[in-house]
Amino acid sequence: MKIPEQRIQKQRYCPMKKDKVPFSQNIGVQSPDFEEARCFINSRIDDREVSPLSASGSAENLLTWQPLGGTTLFGAKWSEKVHIQSDAQSTFHAVMVLSGNIHCNTLNQDVAANSLLLIAPGKLADLVWEKSTRAVVISLSRQALIDHLGIPGLEFLRDTTTIVPDKHQDAQMLRNGIECLAQQHEICGGNIGLPVQKQWESLLVAQLSDQLRRPGMENPTILPGRIRLATEWILTHIREPISVCDLLRVTGASKRSLESGFRTHLNTTPAKFILCHKLKGVRKTLQSNPDISIGDAAFSYGFGHLSHFAKQYQNAFGELPSETVRQCRDAIFVLPKKARSGAK
Incomplete structure (x- = not known):
């Protein structure tokens, strides 16, 4: 697997050991205090309760982290057997077990070493980690899923919790990807630049794409005639005011x-489909031209009330329009010296 390129300073590097927690250059918690660990986790992802189920010694919990754009990876090793619970999650979470065992109470199944657990949005995390189990937890960015998978909303994706066994190709590829990322993390001293983070985020989403898609919806472009006509007409006239009555007139x-066709084949309603694609249009406009005003971008797709638009945008992408603009302005690629000289 090719590791995304980044200019770095030469420094000593040792491959990740089998018993090491990845991303050790960015340590969030290294102590036996479970409350400290809970606070660290909850400051970065959906709230979780952390309850130790054993008390065999004074070993330290170790939690590390590596941001990838809007996605975050956490390395974890608990000093005791621990029960972790959450409320309904706002986005996908993936747990890659590196060693040891995690029991998923929701499925009443064990997630063994090198296996992958996927927890869908709206589902609970209810997991028991055996003592000294090592794993990487991935909190996937909603906007990355929408952008990289080319979908109007998360309703196109899996809505269940599932385990991908260790011998499955997708689990093996993700494990290899995490190992490569951990190597680059060590080489860079934990300071991976934002442009390279974005490349890694895109790569991880691509590796998980088959598992994330809703079963039976692998190719949502294969639609009945009238539903296809409606979606094509919407996309062609997406900058214009569109109503459901327009679709009835066009499709007959x-x-x-x-409504039934949209729900059956796209798992949404015509109105939500229109809104999703108008929001995606504004997002693409902001990303391609960060100097445009948010108001002008929103008005060009028919949004008249900026406060209401901003709320809809945040619900769809997990960030405000101003944050999208700021990230685009910050993500400036610096060409290596050879590339600059070759362009002259």
Whole structure:
């Protein structure tokens, strides 16, 4: 696997040992205090309760982290057997077990070493980690999923919790990807630049894409005639005011059959489909031209009330429009010396 390139200073580097927690250059917690660990986790992802189930010694919990754009990876090794619970999650979480065992109470199944657990948005995390189990927890960015998978919303993705066994190709590829990322983390002293972070984020989402998609919806472009006509008409006229009545006129379908077709084949409604693609249009405009005003970008897609638009945008992408603009302005690629000289 090719590691994304980044200019770095030469420094000593040792491959990750089998018993080491990845991303050790960025240590969040290294102590036996479970409350400290809980606070660290909850400051970065959906709230979780952390309850030790044993008390065999004074070994330290170790939690590390590596941001990848809007996605965050956490390395974890608990000093005791521990029970971790969360409320309904706002985005996908993946848990790659490196060694040891995690029991998923929701499925009443064990997640063995080198296996992958995927927890869908809206589902609970209810996990028992055996003592000294090492794992990487990935909190996937909603906006990265939407951008890289080319979907209008998370409703196109899996809505269940599932285990991918260790011998499955997707689990093996993700494990290899994490190891490569951990190596680059060590080489860079934990300081991976934002442009390279984005490349890694895209790579991880691509590796997980088959597992993330909702079963039976692998190719949502294969649609019945009238539903396909409606979606194509929407995309062609996405900058114009569009109503469900327009779709009824264009397709000749009844409102009931149109609504039913969208729900059956796209798992959404016509109105939500229109909104999703208008929001995606604004997002692409902001990303391609960070100097445009947010108001102008929103108005060009028919959003008249900026405060309401900003709330809808944040619900769709997990960030405000101003944050999208700021990230685009910050993500400036610096060409290596050879590339600069070759361009002259």
